[in-house]
Amino acid sequence: MRNLNLIATASAVLVLATAQPLAHGQEDDEPPRRETKRAETLSKAVYEDLTEAQEAIDAEPQDLATATRIVNNLLSDDITDFERGNVLNFKGFLEYTRGNNVAAIRAYEEMIQIESLEPGTVQGTIYTIAQLYAQEENYPKTIEYLNRWFETAKNPAPDAYILLAQSYAQLEQYRQMIQPIDSAIAEAKERGQSPKEEWFNLKYYACYQMEDFNCVRDTLKILIAGWPKKTYWLQLAGIFNELEEERSMLAIYEAAYTDGLLTTESELVTMAQLYLQGEVPFAAARVLESGMESGTISQNAKNYRLLSQAWTLARDDEKAIPALREAAKLSDDGDVGAGLAIAFLNTERYGECIDAGEDAVQKGGLQRPDDVQVTIGMCQYNLDRLTAARRTFNRVASTGSDRNKRLARQWMSVIDSDLTILEDLRQLRRSVEEAKKRNSVPASEEAAP
Numbered sequence: 394m395r396n397l398n399l400i401a402t403a404s405a406v407l408v409l410a411t412a413q414p415l416a417h418g419q420e421d422d423e424p425p426r427r428e429t430k431r432a433e434t435l436s437k438a439v440y441e442d443l444t445e446a447q448e449a450i451d452a453e454p455q456d457l458a459t460a461t462r463i464v465n466n467l468l469s470d471d472i473t474d475f476e477r478g479n480v481l482n483f484k485g486f487l488e489y490t491r492g493n494n495v496a497a498i499r500a501y502e503e504m505i506q507i508e509s510l511e512p513g514t515v516q517g518t519i520y521t522i523a524q525l526y527a528q529e530e531n532y533p534k535t536i537e538y539l540n541r542w543f544e545t546a547k548n549p550a551p552d553a554y555i556l557l558a559q560s561y562a563q564l565e566q567y568r569q570m571i572q573p574i575d576s577a578i579a580e581a582k583e584r585g586q587s588p589k590e591e592w593f594n595l596k597y598y599a600c601y602q603m604e605d606f607n608c609v610r611d612t613l614k615i616l617i618a619g620w621p622k623k624t625y626w627l628q629l630a631g632i633f634n635e636l637e638e639e640r641s642m643l644a645i646y647e648a649a650y651t652d653g654l655l656t657t658e659s660e661l662v663t664m665a666q667l668y669l670q671g672e673v674p675f676a677a678a679r680v681l682e683s684g685m686e687s688g689t690i691s692q693n694a695k696n697y698r699l700l701s702q703a704w705t706l707a708r709d710d711e712k713a714i715p716a717l718r719e720a721a722k723l724s725d726d727g728d729v730g731a732g733l734a735i736a737f738l739n740t741e742r743y744g745e746c747i748d749a750g751e752d753a754v755q756k757g758g759l760q761r762p763d764d765v766q767v768t769i770g771m772c773q774y775n776l777d778r779l780t781a782a783r784r785t786f787n788r789v790a791s792t793g794s795d796r797n798k799r800l801a802r803q804w805m806s807v808i809d810s811d812l813t814i815l816e817d818l819r820q821l822r823r824s825v826e827e828a829k830k831r832n833s834v835p836a837s838e839e840a841a842p
Contacts, residue, residue, distance in 0.1 A: 439476045442467055457491050474509045494525045516545050532560040551577035570599040590620050606635045623654040643671045658690050674706035694723035710736040726758030731765045738772055746772035763793030783808045
């Protein structure tokens with residue numbers, strides 16, 4: 394992971410009175426304190442050499458070679474520990490300026506070995522070393538020096554804790570990240586400051602990597618409260634899904650939808666699917682229809698099928714039929730046509746039911762072809778096409794599932810009964826007609842004397 398921001402600061406000051414580290418010690422928000430020891434503790438020669446080296450750095454263009462030569466000469470001279478500390482401090486800054494962090498670290502590490510240095514100076518330099526190790530991506534050393542610095546630091550600023558957490562992140566030590574992040578947040582609040590969004594993102598990352606989804610959920614709630622971004626809403630919905638909290642997931646998506654945050658096809662289709670899972674099919678249908686009208690949701694077979702499913706579950710077959718028609722046109726298999734046939738059956742449009750069912754059978758690819766045959770047979774029966782209906786149910790009785798075989802035999806029994814009754818009625822009509830003919834007298838005979 395290389396995308397975490399690292400904190401590194403350095404101050405280009407020539408220290409004459411005491412060895413002052415290049416980086417701020419990150420304690421409170423005040424500038425580093427400058428000690429007030431007598432200037433004569435630096436010899437005039439050392440003072441003048443350091444001044445010349447500083448002028449070389451400040452020159453336009455910089456003369457780093459001259460500054461380096463002066464510093465190296467001073468370190469080879471017989472100077473006091475106090476002077477050596479100042480020179481090493483300057484050398485560390487000089488190497489940092491020329492982009493040689495490794496050499497800067499060596500200078501600072503040599504500097505803090507001087508026993509006579511004041512504790513405050515050592516502490517500030519330790520923090521500087523930690524920052525430089527972070528820049529060099531040597532995170533074990535960064536952590537080592539930061540923890541060493543924390544041992545004596547008073548009121549560490551939040552950024553120091555965040556640097557520690559970032560270093561643990563680079564080493565994939567996610568559990569160790571939590572405590573410094575929480576400390577940074579607490580310290581910021583103690584100072585009357587607002588914790589930063591990226592701190593909570595860092596905690597979210599750590600919790601997610603540990604698969605501590607309760608921690609992720611709670612962190613995302615804080616992010617949404619402070620920075621209500623679409624990304625956080627969708628991430629929280631995903632976490633509710635991980636936690637199998639479907640109602641909460643639906644509520645989050647619904648809030649995001651109401652706020653106009655769901656703008657892509659996948660987001661809107663997911664919203665509709667969640668409504669269906671939450672047994673709110675009418676709302677699902679409205680989301681899909683609105684998205685199709687605006688052009689956000691594609692008018693393809695898959696989405697029309699979902700729309701028809703929504704209207705069907707909402708018990709509105711009239712609204713389901715247009716969606717089923719479009720889905721059936723765009724589908725390569727007959728399953729959608731089978732659903733369309735059922736919708737026509739439910740709305741008593743029996744002729745269209747038969748056409749849709751037969752078209753579905755012709756397309757093929759049906760999961761339950763015998764179900765479609767049952768639907769066709771029922772529509773044929775309702776149009777009084779009893780013979781055709783009996784042939785249809787007879788096929789189901791031969792090749793369908795056990796349930797449909799039983800159902801087909803029941804329908805065949807009803808149809809046979811109806812056919813028997815119709816045949817009896819036809820026989821009765823014929824008998825009546827024949828009786829009328831036998832009993833009828835020609836009009837000419839009635840008129841004879």
